[in-house]
Amino acid sequence: MAAPFLLRNFMRYFRVRLRAYPYLLKYGPIVLLLTLGGCVFLLKQPAEWARGGNQDVHELDQAEDPNPRLEPMKGVGSWAAVGDDAQEKRKHKKDALKKAGVGRKPVHVDVDALQEEDVKHKGPGEMGEAVDIDKEKLAPEERAAYDKGFEKNSFNQYASDMISVHRSLPDMRPKTCRDAAKNYSKKLPDTSVIVCFHNEAWSALLRSVHSILDRTPSNLLKEVILVDDASDMAHLKGKLEEYFVKYPKVKIVRSPDRVGLIKARLLGYEAATGSVLTFLDSHIECTKGWLEPLLDRIVRDSTNVVWPVIDIISDRTFSYKNDADAGSQVGGFDWGLQFNWHVIPERDAKRRKHRTDPVRSPTMAGGLFAIDRKYFEKLGTYDPDFDIWGGENLEISFKTWMCGGTLEMIPCSRVGHVFRDKSPYKWRTGKDVLKKNLVRLAEVWMDEYKQNYYDRINNDLGDFGDVSDRLAIRERLGCKSFKWYVDNVYPELYIPGKGPAHGEIRNEGASGAYCMDADADSTDPNKTVDVYPCHGQVSSRFDIWKHISGLPIDRDCLFRGEISIGATRYCTKYAEMTAAWTKPAPIQSNSFRAILRRAIKNGSTTRRTALCGIHPVTSVWSSIKRK
Numbered sequence: 001m002a003a004p005f006l007l008r009n010f011m012r013y014f015r016v017r018l019r020a021y022p023y024l025l026k027y028g029p030i031v032l033l034l035t036l037g038g039c040v041f042l043l044k045q046p047a048e049w050a051r052g053g054n055q056d057v058h059e060l061d062q063a064e065d066p067n068p069r070l071e072p073m074k075g076v077g078s079w080a081a082v083g084d085d086a087q088e089k090r091k092h093k094k095d096a097l098k099k100a101g102v103g104r105k106p107v108h109v110d111v112d113a114l115q116e117e118d119v120k121h122k123g124p125g126e127m128g129e130a131v132d133i134d135k136e137k138l139a140p141e142e143r144a145a146y147d148k149g150f151e152k153n154s155f156n157q158y159a160s161d162m163i164s165v166h167r168s169l170p171d172m173r174p175k176t177c178r179d180a181a182k183n184y185s186k187k188l189p190d191t192s193v194i195v196c197f198h199n200e201a202w203s204a205l206l207r208s209v210h211s212i213l214d215r216t217p218s219n220l221l222k223e224v225i226l227v228d229d230a231s232d233m234a235h236l237k238g239k240l241e242e243y244f245v246k247y248p249k250v251k252i253v254r255s256p257d258r259v260g261l262i263k264a265r266l267l268g269y270e271a272a273t274g275s276v277l278t279f280l281d282s283h284i285e286c287t288k289g290w291l292e293p294l295l296d297r298i299v300r301d302s303t304n305v306v307w308p309v310i311d312i313i314s315d316r317t318f319s320y321k322n323d324a325d326a327g328s329q330v331g332g333f334d335w336g337l338q339f340n341w342h343v344i345p346e347r348d349a350k351r352r353k354h355r356t357d358p359v360r361s362p363t364m365a366g367g368l369f370a371i372d373r374k375y376f377e378k379l380g381t382y383d384p385d386f387d388i389w390g391g392e393n394l395e396i397s398f399k400t401w402m403c404g405g406t407l408e409m410i411p412c413s414r415v416g417h418v419f420r421d422k423s424p425y426k427w428r429t430g431k432d433v434l435k436k437n438l439v440r441l442a443e444v445w446m447d448e449y450k451q452n453y454y455d456r457i458n459n460d461l462g463d464f465g466d467v468s469d470r471l472a473i474r475e476r477l478g479c480k481s482f483k484w485y486v487d488n489v490y491p492e493l494y495i496p497g498k499g500p501a502h503g504e505i506r507n508e509g510a511s512g513a514y515c516m517d518a519d520a521d522s523t524d525p526n527k528t529v530d531v532y533p534c535h536g537q538v539s540s541r542f543d544i545w546k547h548i549s550g551l552p553i554d555r556d557c558l559f560r561g562e563i564s565i566g567a568t569r570y571c572t573k574y575a576e577m578t579a580a581w582t583k584p585a586p587i588q589s590n591s592f593r594a595i596l597r598r599a600i601k602n603g604s605t606t607r608r609t610a611l612c613g614i615h616p617v618t619s620v621w622s623s624i625k626r627k
Helices: 002-043 047-051 053-064 084-099 140-153 157-162 175-183 202-214 238-246 260-271 292-300 373-378 392-402 433-445 447-456 468-477 482-488 574-579 590-599
Strands: 070-072 079-081 191-197 221-229 250-255 276-280 284-286 304-313 329-333 339-343 369-372 406-418 501-507 514-518 528-533 541-544 556-560 566-570 608-612 619-623
Touching: 140 157, 157 202, 175 292, 175 406, 191 202, 191 260, 202 221, 202 238, 202 284, 221 238, 221 260, 238 250, 250 260, 260 276, 276 292, 276 373, 292 304, 292 369, 292 406, 369 373, 392 406, 392 433, 392 482, 433 447, 433 468, 447 482
Parallel strands: 191 221, 191 276, 221 250, 304 406
Antiparallel strands: 070 079, 276 369, 284 406, 304 369, 329 339, 501 514, 501 541, 501 608, 514 528, 528 566, 556 566, 608 619
C-alpha cells in the first residue's frame, strides 16, 4: 500500500520540477548577477553613508554647497579659507557621495522626522549659534574679503559663507504650538513661496531657499519662485540655474530691468500656481512648523491675511536665538506712514486663551506674509504704480481690514530675518519714490485722515499719477471708511490735534525766534529735544493733552533728559505718558518747568511759552518766570 502512494507523490513532484526547470534556466543567471552586483555596490560605499541615521542632510550639504568652506586657522581663533589638501579631501568626499547616489535626484527632507535638536551638529552657526570673528586677527586678504562682504550686502557675508546652507535650527515653537498642530485642518491648501532678490549673497539666498525646502511638507509646497530683479552679479546667473536644476520645485523668473520689490513680487504672483501666495525675503530662515499654522488660518477663512513672528538673525554673527518675548508686539504706523511696533493692546490680549493664539494686528511689516491667491486678486493685488519699495505693506494692511478681511500675526509660525542697518543697493536719483507711493496710498485709502500725512510733507504731494482705477476697486468692494478702521481696528492710534491745543512750543523771548524741536531726520527712537530756530515745519509740533501729562509727537512723548533739554521716547500706553510728568497739567508740572527753564534764552524780562500753530501765535498757554 505504501509503495504506490510514494510512487504517485514522487511522479507528481517530478512533473512540477520539470515545468519549473526552463524558467530556472532562463531567469536564474539574471537573478544571480543582480544579487552579486548589489553586494559589490554596498561594499564600495563610504562608511558614513552606510551608517545612515540623521547624518545624511549634513553630509549632503557638505557635498553640494558650492560656497568655499571655511575651517579654523590654528592659533588664530578665527576662520579662513581651507587649503589645497583640505579641498582635495572634500573633493574625494563629494565624489564618494555622488557614487552613493546622493545628489542624483531631488532631495526633500521628511519634515515630520526632522529632529534637529536630537542630533549633534558640528560646524559654524549650527543650531543658530553665533559665528564670532575677530576681524583684527584675520590675514590682510581675509580682512579685505570681510570688509567687501559688508560693503556689498550690509551684513556679514564672511560669516554667512562659513555657515551651511542647510544649517540646523532649534524648534522655536513652545509646547502649546506643538500641541495645537494636532488640530490643524487635514485639508491644508498648497502654497507658492515667492522670494524676490537683487544681488543677494550666494550663501544667504541658498540658505533661505533650503530652509523652505527642508522644513516644509512636500505636499504643501507647490513651488518656490525666485524672482531675480535684474541682478548683475555672475553667481546669480547661470550658476544659480545650474544649482537648482536638481530641485524641480524651484523656478527662477528674471526681470530684464530693475523694477523693485513691488513689481518683482507681481512677477512672482503671475508665475505662481499655488492656492496660497507666501511672500518671503531672500535673507531669511524658516524654522520647523513655520508654514502649517499660516495655512490653517487661511483654510478656515480665506480672508485671513497672516504673517509669522519675525525673529532677528544678527547681521554680524548670524546668530538665531529663541526670543522669549517673540510675538508680544504687533504692527502699527505713525503719521509719516512708517511702520512701527507696539505692544498687543489689552482688548486684543483678552481675546486669546494662550499667548500663542493668533492676534489681530492693525498693520504688518510686509516682508513676510501669506494670503489666499483669490483674495489677493479680489483686493486688486499690489498697486502696480507703486514704485520700487515702500508703502505696500500699509496698502495691504488697510484694504484687508477695510474690505472685509482680517490681518493676523501667528505666534506659532517663526521665521528669522536678517535685519540690516541700511540698504546696500543704489536707486535711481531725482525722484522721491517713497513719497509717491505714500501719497497714492493716502489718496485711495485714508479719506480725510490723509491730511495728517500731508502736513508732514508740507502739502508737497508731487506727481503721484492717476488713482482712479484704485478708487474704483475700493468702490466695487464696498470697503469701509478709514474712520471705521481707526475706531475699530486701531483705536490706540494717536490722532494729531485731538487735544485742547496743538502746535509749536515757542519761546517768546528773543522775539519768539526759538522753539522746542527734535531732529526730524534722526532714526534714534530716543531723539534729543532742544531749542532750535522756529521754522514752522511739522517736526516742531506738539500736542497738549487735557488729561494726559505728556507732550506726544505722534506716539513719541517728551521726557526729561539729563544732558539736553529732554528726549522723546516711544509711548506704548497713555499711562506711560502720564508717568513722564509729576503733575497732571503739562505746563505746570515740575518736569515741564525744568525743561522750559533750559529752553529760555537771555534777553527778555518776561519769559513766556506760547503754544501756537504754524502761523502767528494764537494762544498763550502759560507764563513761566525764570528763577
